[in-house]
Amino acid sequence: MKKIIIIGSGLAGAMVAYYLKNQVEITIITKGSKEDSNSMRAQGGVAAVLDSKDNFNSHINDTLSAGVNHNNRLSVEYLVKEGPEVIKELMAQGMQFDCDESGNLEFGLEGAHSFPRIIHAGGDCTGKKLTGFVQGLIKNSVEWIEFAQAYDWVIENNCVTGVRYFDRNQEVKIIQGDYFIIASGGIGQLFDFTTNHQTITGDGIAMMARIGGKLSDMAFLQFHPSLLSIDDVQPILISEAVRGAGAKLIDESGNQIMKGQHPLGDLAPRDIVSRLVFEALKQGRKVFLDISSVENFQLKFPFISNYLDKWDVPYRKDSKIPIRPGMHFMMGGIETDLNGRTSINNLYAVGEVACTGAHGANRLASNSLLEILAFGKAAANSILQDEKQASINKSTSIMTRTPNQLILPNRQELIARVSSTLGIVRRKPEIDVLVEWLSGFQFQSIPIDESCSKKIELANLCLVADLIARAALARKESLGAHYIILEENNEFSCK
Ligand code: SIN
Numbered sequence: 001m002k003k004i005i006i007i008g009s010g011l012a013g014a015m016v017a018y019y020l021k022n023q024v025e026i027t028i029i030t031k032g033s034k035e036d037s038n039s040m041r042a043q044g045g046v047a048a049v050l051d052s053k054d055n056f057n058s059h060i061n062d063t064l065s066a067g068v069n070h071n072n073r074l075s076v077e078y079l080v081k082e083g084p085e086v087i088k089e090l091m092a093q094g095m096q097f098d099c100d101e102s103g104n105l106e107f108g109l110e111g112a113h114s115f116p117r118i119i120h121a122g123g124d125c126t127g128k129k130l131t132g133f134v135q136g137l138i139k140n141s142v143e144w145i146e147f148a149q150a151y152d153w154v155i156e157n158n159c160v161t162g163v164r165y166f167d168r169n170q171e172v173k174i175i176q177g178d179y180f181i182i183a184s185g186g187i188g189q190l191f192d193f194t195t196n197h198q199t200i201t202g203d204g205i206a207m208m209a210r211i212g213g214k215l216s217d218m219a220f221l222q223f224h225p226s227l228l229s230i231d232d233v234q235p236i237l238i239s240e241a242v243r244g245a246g247a248k249l250i251d252e253s254g255n256q257i258m259k260g261q262h263p264l265g266d267l268a269p270r271d272i273v274s275r276l277v278f279e280a281l282k283q284g285r286k287v288f289l290d291i292s293s294v295e296n297f298q299l300k301f302p303f304i305s306n307y308l309d310k311w312d313v314p315y316r317k318d319s320k321i322p323i324r325p326g327m328h329f330m331m332g333g334i335e336t337d338l339n340g341r342t343s344i345n346n347l348y349a350v351g352e353v354a355c356t357g358a359h360g361a362n363r364l365a366s367n368s369l370l371e372i373l374a375f376g377k378a379a380a381n382s383i384l385q386d387e388k389q390a391s392i393n394k395s396t397s398i399m400t401r402t403p404n405q406l407i408l409p410n411r412q413e414l415i416a417r418v419s420s421t422l423g424i425v426r427r428k429p430e431i432d433v434l435v436e437w438l439s440g441f442q443f444q445s446i447p448i449d450e451s452c453s454k455k456i457e458l459a460n461l462c463l464v465a466d467l468i469a470r471a472a473l474a475r476k477e478s479l480g481a482h483y484i485i486l487e488e489n490n491e492f493s494c495k
Pocket of ligand 1: 043240
């Protein structure tokens with residue numbers, strides 16, 4: 001039986017496992033517990049053409065338009081057409097999405113969609129319900145290794161044959177396999193204000209970079225316009241579905257931030273809304289979501305309202321939720337084909353860590369869970385059909401291990417520098433300074449005898465920061481979520 005090792009406990013790994021179960025041996029290694037992932041936090045639902053009045057072309061065009069046509073069209077078509085099939089399969093297995101009184105699926109609207117096609121589960125708890133459901137389907141078919149930090153590959157005869165990881169006791173262990181699925185999520189913890197779980201530190205991307213695997217679109221990071229912003233309170237996402245249900249972005253004087261700015265108003269593509277909120281904040285204004293016209297807010301958004309109540313946010317009195325943008329999603333990552341295959345034989349990537357090209361320069365709302373469903377199935381099928389290939393591609397340079405010691409910056413300083421340099425508005429001279437500063441450290445490869453998992457995590461953060469910064473410098477024009485000012489004296493303006 002083929003032996004499959006999955007790195008990451010979110011929906012991506014679980015979906016691949018679901019389609020592989022009973023046909024191969026599966027182990028999932030994850031840095032935290034089964035519950036620790038970005039998937040579990042996803043509020044906005046799954047965008048899918050499931051209403052007879054909707055159509056594939058409309059969803060394809062919305063995806064391309066939000067992605068500024070930087071998308072891989074074949075990936076977009078696959079995503080849009082295959083995703084609904086997987087949703088139907090999961091519903092046939094018992095997955096329950098929110099329905100109206102007649103038992104029909106309820107469809108919500110989110111940014112840059114021209115049709116209400118977002119399905120939810122438990123209101124704003126879609127990721128938790130869906131990931132929990134799929135984890136339930138695989139529970140008897142998978143061996144879990146929790147609190148285990150994968151950090152390097154075992155390479156024999158020019159072929160990846162295993163993963164080195166620190167177990168929960170910080171002991172180095174090796175697990176061997178035939179195929180490896182990287183499903184470890186993005187890079188959110190590189191930024192000081194993010195929706196991402198604390199375990200999300202770019203580990204999969206760094207592991208791939210260290211063996212010369214192809215990455216792409218690393219410059220494109222999505223900043224979500226609305227994270228709860230209260231001093232000393234852990235930010236959470238205030239879902240775009242709240243704006244889809246009628247909320248407006250306003251400043252403290254009640255002026256609407258999006259008025260006259262874009263034909264879609266508050267539901268313009270995320271990159272555009274985030275820049276306008278950023279500009280308002282930079283002018284010293286405060287920004288809120290005005291939820292006065294959202295009906296049944298507590299019923300529709302139980303997670304958000306419980307959290308606001310827990311922190312005594314007076315939204316029940318004034319209908320205002322204080323927000324600011326934060327790091328949310330990486331469009332780029334490990335380059336894959338339509339089957340999740342990477343440039344390295346027997347390594348696959350699925351979910352946010354992967355760059356299928358479906359999202360282009362700016363992801364359309366609620367397309368990320370859909371991407372996992374469609375491409376997770378494709379990756380599993382590809383593995384089942386594959387005749388195992390023997391070696392890493394010849395062009396690959398293998399440089400994972402070094403006798404040199406790691407030389408690393410202070411983590412807080414790294415995060416502060418990255419947050420101010422690679423955020424919503426980027427300035428070339430500042431990125432140059434960041435790259436120069438990073439060049440003073442050693443994080444490219446992992447010392448043979450390194451025994452500290454926290455140091456390796458920091459080395460991974462440095463490596464992905466360096467990769468993003470260099471990718472941002474290489475893109476001399478703004479596109480989608482990558483907004484760059486090339487000259488020192490030019491000022492940022494959304495106009
Ligand atoms: C949201 O609920 O606003 C986020 C959904 C997504 O990231 O697509």
